[in-house]
Amino acid sequence: DTGVSQNPRHKITKRGQNVTFRCDPISEHNRLYWYRQTLGQGPEFLTYFQNEAQLEKSRLLSDRFSAERPKGSFSTLEIQRTEQGDSAMYLCASSFLRGPIGGYTFGSGTRLTVV
């Protein structure tokens, strides 16, 4: 297992288009998190899953955003009708159910640029 994998690494899209990102967590981890990070800021929590159940959603996650984790394995984050303000780094992390013994493991992120 090589850690948390995110694809694509970079995505450039035109305003109004839909985009989908994928995250493959560490296989033994039951929790999966999505964060958004803009330049010079810390990551902002978007949502998290425990197995396939989405347990928490930030108010930052507007109705244009949807996340899924079918079968409790990989997760997808879709943004519909993208806006320039959606340009950011989208980070995925995973951990064990009972909290991080060794911290959360993050992927390298997907950088979205909306033009």
Added chain:
Amino acid sequence: SQQGEEDPQALSIQEGENATMNCSYKTSINNLQWYRQNSGRGLVHLILIRSNEREKHSGRLRVTLDTSKKSSSLLITASRAADTASYFCATDTGNQFYFGTGTSLTVIP
């Protein structure tokens, strides 16, 4: 909004010096973690301190936690140019996990 605030926002030191960053947070926590992020990359977990711990060491890292003041500090001793990065504290409340605003550390060779 983010849970934590870090101080200073930016820090520049000479190689070999110690670097200290502080984090303040707002609510009760289960644990507090520190992460490092190199420019344009993902975050790397450095150290975790639980709410019932006061101090923890890992190599050149020393973390303290004062739950009465809702604050933590990260000390990097004998800094190296490779320590240049942004450092974030993150608070785990059990339900949510919030990052601070980060400290940008530059270590000058």
